[in-house]
Amino acid sequence: MASRRSAAGRQVAVYLFTDARRRSFFSKMSVSGPVVKIHPVVLASICDSYERRNEGASRVIGTLLGTVDKHSIEVTNCFSVPHNESEDEVAVDMEFAKNMYDLHKRVSPTEVIIGWYATGFDITEHSVLIHEYYSREATNPIHLTMDTALQSGKMSIRAYVSAQMGVPGKTVGVMFTPLTVKYLYYDTERIGVDLLQRTRVLPNRTKGLTSDLSQVGCSAARLQDMLTTMLAYIDDVLSGKVAADNSVGRFLMDLVNKVPTISAEDFENMLNSNINDLLMVTYLSNLTQAQIALNEKLVLL
Numbered sequence: 001m002a003s004r005r006s007a008a009g010r011q012v013a014v015y016l017f018t019d020a021r022r023r024s025f026f027s028k029m030s031v032s033g034p035v036v037k038i039h040p041v042v043l044a045s046i047c048d049s050y051e052r053r054n055e056g057a058s059r060v061i062g063t064l065l066g067t068v069d070k071h072s073i074e075v076t077n078c079f080s081v082p083h084n085e086s087e088d089e090v091a092v093d094m095e096f097a098k099n100m101y102d103l104h105k106r107v108s109p110t111e112v113i114i115g116w117y118a119t120g121f122d123i124t125e126h127s128v129l130i131h132e133y134y135s136r137e138a139t140n141p142i143h144l145t146m147d148t149a150l151q152s153g154k155m156s157i158r159a160y161v162s163a164q165m166g167v168p169g170k171t172v173g174v175m176f177t178p179l180t181v182k183y184l185y186y187d188t189e190r191i192g193v194d195l196l197q198r199t200r201v202l203p204n205r206t207k208g209l210t211s212d213l214s215q216v217g218c219s220a221a222r223l224q225d226m227l228t229t230m231l232a233y234i235d236d237v238l239s240g241k242v243a244a245d246n247s248v249g250r251f252l253m254d255l256v257n258k259v260p261t262i263s264a265e266d267f268e269n270m271l272n273s274n275i276n277d278l279l280m281v282t283y284l285s286n287l288t289q290a291q292i293a294l295n296e297k298l299v300l301l
Helices: 018-030 040-051 092-106 125-137 187-201 214-240 246-258 262-301
Strands: 002-005 011-015 033-036 061-068 070-082 083-085 090-092 113-121 142-146 157-166 174-179 181-183
Touching: 018 181, 033 142, 033 157, 040 113, 040 142, 061 092, 070 113, 070 187, 090 125, 090 142, 090 214, 092 214, 113 125, 125 157, 125 174, 187 262, 214 246
Parallel strands: 011 174, 033 070, 033 181, 113 142
Antiparallel strands: 002 011, 061 070, 061 113, 083 090, 142 157, 157 174
């Protein structure tokens, strides 16, 4: 346990663990509270701020933005906040954080401050002081840690909420309780994530964007693979090779119910009609571009 004096002048304590005790504690502790849903753009922004950190800085911190409902916290955006810390003290540019949040509110008024992040694998005693500031900006803020240095062998991502403990009027302890972390993405973010994953197997680690037709082909191939896997699972369950799973059955029933009841002929006619409309729009747009380019050349004559 390490103690630090807060901005209000009272003494607080944060409970720290060794690596072995921390792994045992988090593996046995039941996770409760809201589910934290993180978008890929947040993780990419944290990695970028870590790569651009000042010389000599061991970690970076920043503000998390998003929305909060009854059962979950959705982290949709973030920005880094300049800070300096040593073994004895920590200084955070609060004015910069306030100005950046005001600018974000002009663009995304629905996003509010939901907590803060820090790179690294551990929760230090300085985290208590920083968390106390964000407790004044948000109700029960979360603290997100991201192991950008891969100290645990992988990029471990954890989320916490703080809870005070101790004797009233005496030294107050702060314990960070882990929360369940899930990853959520929009369709546009999925394209970027898939592109990044494809760069892992390339020697130069770079890959350009594919055309719309190639993306449709890849999506169709991926859908066909998933249907093949689903049919193989159903055949194994019917033959008794695999035990039936009720949760999988409910997902399959929901999937079947979402498929519209339409004949193959009607579906083909509808698809051909939409393709013809798309081709007509593409032709008209190309014709308009050619007319504009021709007009610009005639004006210059």
